[in-house]
Structures are given as structure tokens and as C-alpha cells.
Amino acid sequence: MKAQKGFTLIELMIVVAIVGILAAVAIPSYQNYTKKAAYSEVLAAMAPIKTAIGVCISQATALTECDTAGEVGVTLPAALSTGALASITITTTTAAIVAVPRDFKGIVAAETCTLSPAAMPTAGNPVVWNFSGPCVDNGYVKAAPAATPAT
Numbered sequence: 001m002k003a004q005k006g007f008t009l010i011e012l013m014i015v016v017a018i019v020g021i022l023a024a025v026a027i028p029s030y031q032n033y034t035k036k037a038a039y040s041e042v043l044a045a046m047a048p049i050k051t052a053i054g055v056c057i058s059q060a061t062a063l064t065e066c067d068t069a070g071e072v073g074v075t076l077p078a079a080l081s082t083g084a085l086a087s088i089t090i091t092t093t094t095a096a097i098v099a100v101p102r103d104f105k106g107i108v109a110a111e112t113c114t115l116s117p118a119a120m121p122t123a124g125n126p127v128v129w130n131f132s133g134p135c136v137d138n139g140y141v142k143a144a145p146a147a148t149p150a151t
Contacts, residue, residue, distance in 0.1 A: 032139070034106060038084045038107055039111075041085055042113060045099065049072070049090070053090070053097070054126070056071060057117060063094060063095045067092045068092065076089065083102070084101050084107060085099065088100075091114075097116075098112060111135060113136075113141065116129065
């Protein structure tokens with residue numbers, strides 16, 4: 001008697017079902033990962049401006065002394081026709097950095113990100129920054145942890 005070789009129809013159906021389940025989980029995760037990776041371009045463009053404002057704030061007496069690109073000594077990125085970043089602005093009176101992405105790799109222009117200095121630092125304490133806006137809601141960045149009261 002000759003032994004059979006190969007797979008049965010049921011075995012093949014089980015393999016197809018397993019691959020389908022894995023694909024159903026993996027594809028949305030991959031899409032989220034792709035969006036986060038693309039949004040990192042927006043966050044990276046904010047970094048030098050954050051540093052410049054932080055240096056200015058550490059030497060100033062009020063946030064209003066550091067609320068324009070000229071006051072902090074930076075050139076804001078120009079609008080490019082490609083990439084994830086559409087524009088970056090500095091909000092007057094609060095020195096908040098507002099980044100607007102463009103529709104790019106799943107990101108939409110409405111998913112703005114605001115990075116705000118919490119307040120003027122006190123002696124020996126650095127500037128504390130907080131992210132807010134759709135970038136936090138969509139998981140591109142983490143919000144600052146809630147402050148715990150000193151005991």
C-alpha cells in the first residue's frame with residue numbers, strides 16, 4: 001500500500017483562516033505605525049524651535065519676550081510641497097509652537113500639534129513643555145503626565 005502525500009482540504013482551510021486572522025490584526029497596526037513614523041517628521045521640525053524658545057525663556061523674564069521667531073533667533077521652516085510638514089508657527093503671548101501637517105501617508109492636515117511651555121521656570125527648574133491637540137488624541141505623542149502635588 002502506498003502512503004498518501006500532501007495536505008487535506010481541511011488543513012489548507014485552517015492555514016488560510018490563520019493567515020486571514022493574522023492579516024486582520026497586522027494591517028491596521030501597520031497603518032498606525034506608518035502614520036506615527038510619518039508624523040515624526042513634524043515633531044522633528046519642532047525640536048530646534050523648542051530648544052531656541054527654551055534658551056530664550058531661561059534668559060527672559062516673561063514669555064512675551066520669546067514669542068516670535070525673531071526674538072528666539074530661528075527661521076521657521078518654509079512650506080514645502082512634499083513631506084509631512086505644512087507649516088510651523090509660534091503663538092504670540094504664549095510662545096506655543098503650532099505644527100500643521102499636510103495630508104501625507106494617512107495623516108490629515110487637521111491633526112495639528114501644539115507644544116506649549118507650561119509657565120516661566122523658577123530658579124533651578126527647567127522649562128516644562130506640554131503637547132496638546134489631535135497629535136495627542138491620535139497617539140502620535142504622549143501628553144505630559146499629570147503633576148502630582150508635593151507632600
